[in-house]
Amino acid sequence: MTLLFDVVLALLLLLTAFGVVTTGTERPAVLAFMGYGLLLGLVWVRLAAPDVAMTEIAIGSGISGIVLLRAARSARSSPHLPATPRTMMAHAPGMKAPGEKAPDKGVSDRKMAALVSVGVAVLLGGVVLALPTPAPSLAPQAAEALPSTGLGNPVTGVLLVFRGLDTLLEKMVLLLALIGVWALARDPLWRGAPAPLFPGIAPAPSAFLARVLAPIGVLVGIYLLWAGADDPGGAFQSGATLAAMVLLLMMGGLVRAPALGSRALRLVVLGGPFAFLAVGFLGWASAGTFLAYPPGFEKAVIKAVEIAITASIALTLVLVVLGPSAGEERP
Amino acid sequence: MTEALIYGLAGAALAGCGTYGLLTATHALGRILGFNILGGGVFLIFGAIARRGAGAGFGGDPVPQGLIITGIVVAFCATALAVALLLRLRTALAVEAQAGHEEETQP
Numbered sequence: 001m002t003l004l005f006d007v008v009l010a011l012l013l014l015l016t017a018f019g020v021v022t023t024g025t026e027r028p029a030v031l032a033f034m035g036y037g038l039l040l041g042l043v044w045v046r047l048a049a050p051d052v053a054m055t056e057i058a059i060g061s062g063i064s065g066i067v068l069l070r071a072a073r074s075a076r077s078s079p080h081l082p083a084t085p086r087t088m089m090a091h092a093p094g095m096k097a098p099g100e101k102a103p104d105k106g107v108s109d110r111k112m113a114a115l116v117s118v119g120v121a122v123l124l125g126g127v128v129l130a131l132p133t134p135a136p137s138l139a140p141q142a143a144e145a146l147p148s149t150g151l152g153n154p155v156t157g158v159l160l161v162f163r164g165l166d167t168l169l170e171k172m173v174l175l176l177a178l179i180g181v182w183a184l185a186r187d188p189l190w191r192g193a194p195a196p197l198f199p200g201i202a203p204a205p206s207a208f209l210a211r212v213l214a215p216i217g218v219l220v221g222i223y224l225l226w227a228g229a230d231d232p233g234g235a236f237q238s239g240a241t242l243a244a245m246v247l248l249l250m251m252g253g254l255v256r257a258p259a260l261g262s263r264a265l266r267l268v269v270l271g272g273p274f275a276f277l278a279v280g281f282l283g284w285a286s287a288g289t290f291l292a293y294p295p296g297f298e299k300a301v302i303k304a305v306e307i308a309i310t311a312s313i314a315l316t317l318v319l320v321v322l323g324p325s326a327g328e329e330r331p
Numbered sequence: 332m333t334e335a336l337i338y339g340l341a342g343a344a345l346a347g348c349g350t351y352g353l354l355t356a357t358h359a360l361g362r363i364l365g366f367n368i369l370g371g372g373v374f375l376i377f378g379a380i381a382r383r384g385a386g387a388g389f390g391g392d393p394v395p396q397g398l399i400i401t402g403i404v405v406a407f408c409a410t411a412l413a414v415a416l417l418l419r420l421r422t423a424l425a426v427e428a429q430a431g432h433e434e435e436t437q438p
Contacts, residue, residue, distance in 0.1 A: 006334045010341035017345050017368050021352030026360045033364050040371055043341075046334055047382045048390025055400045059407045064367070071360050071414045074421055113354035121347025128339035128376060137384030138394040144387075154389055158397030170401045177408035181415040236400055320411045323418065 006046060013039045026072040033068065037061025050232035051155040054224070058240035059317075066247060067321055070197070150299030152230030159234065160302050164291040168280065171273035171309065174316050178269065182260065185324030191261030194322040202253030210252025217245040225310050229299065235306045239313030246318050260325050265315065272312025279305050335382040342375030359420075363413050370406045374399050 016036040023029040037060045044053035142154050142162065151157045159167050182190050221241035228234030249255040258265055279301060283292035293301050349372055352365025377395050384392030 003333060003337075006337045010337050013341060014344050014348065017348045017371075020364050020368060021348055021356070021361070024357065026358060029361060029364055033367070036368070036371075040375070043338055043375065044378065047338060047378045048385065049378055049381065049396045049399070052378065052396055052399050052403070055403050060367075060371070060403050064407055064410055067411050067414050068360065068364070071363075071417055074418055075358070075360065110355055113351055116354065117347040117351035119347075120350045121344050124343035124346050124372070124376060125340050128336070128343055128379065131339075131380065131383065135380070135383035137386050137392045139384055139386040139389045139392045142387070142393050143389065154393035155397050155400070158393045159400065163394065163397055163401075166398065166401050170404055173405050173408050177412050180412045184415050184419040236404060317407075320408070323415055 009039065009042060009046065013043060026075050027069075030065065030068040030072045034061050034065040037064070049155075051153070051234060051237065054232065054237040055240065058237060058244060062244050063240060063247070063317055063321060066197070070323075073198075148298070149293070149302070150229075151302065153228060153232065153234065155232075156228050156234045159236075160306065161293070161298075164276075164280070168273065168276050168291070171276060171312070174313065174320075175269070175273055178316050178320050181320055182324050185326075187325040189261070190325050191259060192325040193257045193259045194319075194324060195326040196257060197247065197250050197322065202251060207252040207254060210248045210254050214245045214249050214252075214254075217241060217248070221245065221314075225306060228306070229303065235309045235313060239310045240317060242310070242314035243317035243321075246314065247321060250322075257322050260319070265319075268311050268315050269319070270312070272309040272316075275308040276305050335379040338382075339376055339379030342372045342377075342379060345369075345372030345375060348372070359417050360414075363410060363417070366413075367406065367410060370402075374402055377402075 013036065016032055016039055020029050020032045020036055023032060038057060041053045041057035041061065044050070044056055139154075142158065145162065146152070146154055146157050149157050149161045151161070221238045224233035224241060225235065225238035228238065246255065250257060279293070280291040282294070283290055286292070286294035346369050349365050349367070349369025352368060353362055354365075356362045356365055377399055378391075381391040381393075381395035381399070384395070386392075
């Protein structure tokens, strides 16, 4: 029975993904992509990875979906623009001038692409089939070291203790992405508020949904943070849920986008990565190595770092989605 | 462990699917979507490997699972940055097109 379920789910996932890449128009492709993210979330549950499932659904499907939908809308609002990649390719040296034998070229291009893609799939499939048995695993080591961290959820242990450096670097990547997005502003000071998510007055159902769902969602987000020490959940899942709730409130027209120059806002954004970094340096003093937690206070310090990281992740995700300051260029 | 095999193979097929999207998309957003599906396929193979490493009372090896979470967040960062670049490009093109149009209409 579960075998049937797995096969059907895998086929559905592939069909949705195929739908995304073969749909020529942007908006349906993005909607199919969001469905694909939800199915992928279900797959993670089947692979006994509930923490990954939550992250996938919240970030991979939900928040990415908002970002992509905005991009699809911008294409619709400016239909007179040419499809840039195609025209740029047509003018590239070695390519035929546009109009000349174009349909044939397109078909042979597609065949070639299909060949390459099937090759990639077959090669990776071969790797999956050739995986060694018994499978190498770090689970016993993780289980052995977990009691010393005071945590019960091994994935939280991996993210914040065993592979803390990865998490720290990932916070920096998130920060760099935000700086990259802000750098695209036409306002040289990055101070003004970003453009509203969806222009115009919010439809009444959106406002209603935001009023009903946001309090529950915020509660769930905080619970995920607190429970993440021992049960599935943690800083990422919680931060993504809280970010989604803030975005929901903005889409419902109940909260306005903040000015990016605000000092408090920037402090919260920087608080997560730099609190983590500070604890990392303190590790030298208290435990003799970078990113080690003071013995005896592991859980308390980990929780404090997690709270700072969660607030920073939630706000950074919101700001990355909102985009750069909408101010105009000044002389 | 049959589910690890099924979803591992599905991940390989997804990677192929994403490659196809990346190569054939006619608009930039399609390329971003294709790239994400390619990444999803790679994560799924990694997840299947994590499932195979189940042991010590855990349903899967927690180390690859933690790395997948990190990967999803980094992939989101890349997507958001790519979309921001795309939006800026479209604004720039619209401004340019408008300027060109105004020049044409002037005698």
